Amino acid sequence: MAKGxxxxxxxxxxxxxxxTTVCPVKIITMxxxxxxxxxxxxxxxxxxxxxxxxxxxATICPDVVITVERFK
Amino acid sequence: MSxxxxxxxxxxxxxxxxxxxxxxxxxxxxPQSELPExxxxxxxxxxxxxxxxxxxxxxxxMVYGAAxxxxxxxxxSSSPGISLKQxxxxxxxxxxxxxxxxxxxxxxxxxxxxxxxxxxYFQATRGGGxxxxxxxxxxxxxxxxxxxxxxEGFDVADQYRNPVMILGDGMIGQMMEPVxxxxxxxxxxxxxxxxxxxxxxxxxxxxINSLYIAPEDLEAHNIKLQAKYKKIKENxxxxxxxxxxxxxxxxxxxxxxxxxxxxxxxxxxxxxxxxGLIRPITLWPYPYDEFKKINPSCKGVLTVEMNTGxxxxxxxxxxxxxxxxxxxxxxxxxxxTPEAIIENVKKICGGEI
Amino acid sequence: xxxxxxxxxxxxxxxxxxCPGCTHGIIHRLVGEAMVELGVLEKxxxxxxxxxxxxxxxxxxxxxxxxxHGRAPAVATGIKRVHPDKxxxxxxxxxxxxxxxxxxxxxxxxxxxxxxxxxxxxxxxGMTGGQMAPTTLVGQKATTAPGGRSExxxxxxxxxxxxLATIHGAKFVERVAVNTPANIRKAKKAIIECFKVQLxxxxxxxxxxxxxxxxxxxxxxxxxxxxxxxxxxxxxxxxNFRRPEEAE
Numbered sequence: 267m268a269k270g271x272x273x274x275x276x277x278x279x280x281x282x283x284x285x286t287t288v289c290p291v292k293i294i295t296m297x298x299x300x301x302x303x304x305x306x307x308x309x310x311x312x313x314x315x316x317x318x319x320x321x322x323x324a325t326i327c328p329d330v331v332i333t334v335e336r337f338k
Numbered sequence: 339m340s341x342x343x344x345x346x347x348x349x350x351x352x353x354x355x356x357x358x359x360x361x362x363x364x365x366x367x368x369p370q371s372e373l374p375e376x377x378x379x380x381x382x383x384x385x386x387x388x389x390x391x392x393x394x395x396x397x398x399x400m401v402y403g404a405a406x407x408x409x410x411x412x413x414x415s416s417s418p419g420i421s422l423k424q425x426x427x428x429x430x431x432x433x434x435x436x437x438x439x440x441x442x443x444x445x446x447x448x449x450x451x452x453x454x455x456x457x458x459y460f461q462a463t464r465g466g467g468x469x470x471x472x473x474x475x476x477x478x479x480x481x482x483x484x485x486x487x488x489x490e491g492f493d494v495a496d497q498y499r500n501p502v503m504i505l506g507d508g509m510i511g512q513m514m515e516p517v518x519x520x521x522x523x524x525x526x527x528x529x530x531x532x533x534x535x536x537x538x539x540x541x542x543x544x545x546i547n548s549l550y551i552a553p554e555d556l557e558a559h560n561i562k563l564q565a566k567y568k569k570i571k572e573n574x575x576x577x578x579x580x581x582x583x584x585x586x587x588x589x590x591x592x593x594x595x596x597x598x599x600x601x602x603x604x605x606x607x608x609x610x611x612x613x614g615l616i617r618p619i620t621l622w623p624y625p626y627d628e629f630k631k632i633n634p635s636c637k638g639v640l641t642v643e644m645n646t647g648x649x650x651x652x653x654x655x656x657x658x659x660x661x662x663x664x665x666x667x668x669x670x671x672x673x674x675t676p677e678a679i680i681e682n683v684k685k686i687c688g689g690e691i
Numbered sequence: 692x693x694x695x696x697x698x699x700x701x702x703x704x705x706x707x708x709x710c711p712g713c714t715h716g717i718i719h720r721l722v723g724e725a726m727v728e729l730g731v732l733e734k735x736x737x738x739x740x741x742x743x744x745x746x747x748x749x750x751x752x753x754x755x756x757x758x759x760h761g762r763a764p765a766v767a768t769g770i771k772r773v774h775p776d777k778x779x780x781x782x783x784x785x786x787x788x789x790x791x792x793x794x795x796x797x798x799x800x801x802x803x804x805x806x807x808x809x810x811x812x813x814x815x816x817g818m819t820g821g822q823m824a825p826t827t828l829v830g831q832k833a834t835t836a837p838g839g840r841s842e843x844x845x846x847x848x849x850x851x852x853x854x855l856a857t858i859h860g861a862k863f864v865e866r867v868a869v870n871t872p873a874n875i876r877k878a879k880k881a882i883i884e885c886f887k888v889q890l891x892x893x894x895x896x897x898x899x900x901x902x903x904x905x906x907x908x909x910x911x912x913x914x915x916x917x918x919x920x921x922x923x924x925x926x927x928x929x930x931n932f933r934r935p936e937e938a939e
Binding site for chain 3 (some may be wrong): 270276280286306319324326327330334335337
Binding site for chain 2 (some may be wrong): 703732733734735736738745747749750751752753754755756757758759762765766768769771772773774777780783787795796797798801
């Protein structure tokens with residue numbers, strides 16, 4: 267069962283990949299099958315069940331793409 | 339109110355405080371240092387702030403901050419210091435911020451001298467800083483007029499959201515004359531709802547800015563500025579003229595040079611010469627139309643300045659080729675004498691020049 | 692479910708113009724969050740610089756001035772003297788603060804001006820396209836130092852925090868970095884502490900934030916973070932250089 271949930275506003279992602287480098291459970295990847303409105307491959311989560319809600323990804327995201335929730 | 343005897347530089351400060359100016363940011367330079375010294379003494383007494391900045395550049399940028407924050411604010415300097423302020427003056431004009439800038443001119447170029455001059459006419463009326471902007475420029479000829487123009491100048495700055503410059507020379511800064519402080523004509527001044535005062539959670543953020551990165555936006559901003567300048571030209575021209583409809587020669591001079599010209603005119607009249615005077619009080623907007631009133635059979639216009647010929651360009655624009663335009667000037671801190679002006683007028687009358 | 696991270700009200704909804712991976716976005720967010728957490732957003736007046744963060748006035752959700760290059764501390768001085776009860780900050784890059792604006796920052800600190808400065812040091816001129824900054828490291832390539840910065844020719848990079856910490860009026864000086872989530876959290880703490888120094892009327896405060904410029908460094912964003920850690924932090928050590936109690 268996931269401890270957390272992250273939501274990405276894909277349209278404003280600039281594809282910098284920083285979030286992928288800081289996820290302790292390695293569930294963030296760049297979605298190479300998609301190009302967003304800005305012309306980038308946006309970041310996406312592969313296995314939300316593993317999210318621990320640590321907010322590392324949101325902390326390092328320069329574009330405030332990510333909202334993080336935690337289960338009580 | 340009774341008249342008080344005051345030195346020019348101190349009268350500037352007293353007039354500014356009278357006009358409600360609470361903030362002064364400056365840097366010492368001869369020959370205007372009595373003004374910051376006066377403000378350092380007097381502004382704290384009215385709850386204001388005098389601050390000696392680390393440079394003229396910093397001082398004008400403090401003015402930019404204070405003006406954007408909604409305050410009545412001024413700075414002063416002398417020629418080389420005004421050169422340093424040009425960056426900030428351009429930003430003030432671009433961001434449409436009201437403020438008063440005093441230039442007590444000294445000789446140039448470069449470090450020049452500390453003696454009186456009028457060599458910053460171009461700098462004051464043609465920009466000085468980058469971009470297509472204008473300052474309202476007043477050239478008082480006596481201390482009473484300077485006091486009146488400062489008090490009115492703050493209102494003009496607020497009314498049009500534009501920097502105003504008082505262009506004096508070392509003589510007017512140092513001389514003493516009796517002055518009285520009178521309220522200016524009543525103007526409808528707009529609310530400063532654009533100022534940065536903190537949103538208070540009640541409005542959208544205010545932004546003080548001169549950057550318009552999109553070309554169409556910057557063009558639109560410039561068109562708006564030009565429309566404002568047009569209004570200033572229509573409403574704010576000030577000029578004193580004397581006997582120009584009947585003159586054989588008209589002298590054009592401003593500031594303290596105009597006082598010397600008046601002495602020359604009085605002497606010439608005693609000898610039977612008919613000499614008129616056009617004394618621009620606003621150097622921008624320039625009183626071009628006044629020159630249209632000159633006697634059509636006038637033999638020439640003599641421009642007298644404490645420089646090598648700057649306002650003479652505006653006189654040429656104003657007369658539209660109808661009369662010969664002559665120039666007489668002294669520079670480097672040398673002051674034109676009435677006798678030299680008289681000699682030039684006589685030469686024009688005699689067809690020698 | 693509880694939201695533990697969302698966009699701060701300290702920022703407007705405007706998307707930034709910054710390049711992918713540029714850490715200005717992180718630092719903007721920290722400043723916005725700090726203003727909201729301290730409850731000063733509604734009385735805040737910020738000053739944006741010239742450089743990459745020239746448009747910062749569109750991003751902070753408070754009153755803003757755009758200043759001439761390097762002059763932000765002088766502009767902030769004018770604002771603060773008019774509104775001593777308001778919260779006034781400058782946001783400046785290294786070309787702006789450490790080169791053209793050295794006089795303004797030194798004297799704002801020297802006067803103990805009650806303003807706060809966020810100094811973003813990415814060791815390069817970003818906006819103009821990668822020219823050498825006073826903070827560019829020895830050997831680091833820049834378009835105006837094509838062979839890398841030479842100490843013989845241009846001197847060693849300037850350490851602003853260490854210099855400012857020698858000035859009595861500077862009551863808070865700290866250098867932080869935003870290369871990892873842990874450092875970003877420390878950076879936010881420093882920014883909050885710095886802002887409090889102003890709010891408590893103690894004097895001038897500055898937080899130098901080591902930052903990246905992936906575009907002009909010619910790296911990916913993750914590579915730039917690594918480069919910051921390996922090259923900048925050894926020359927620009929992190930830590931606090933001055934707290935109000937140490938300034939006396």
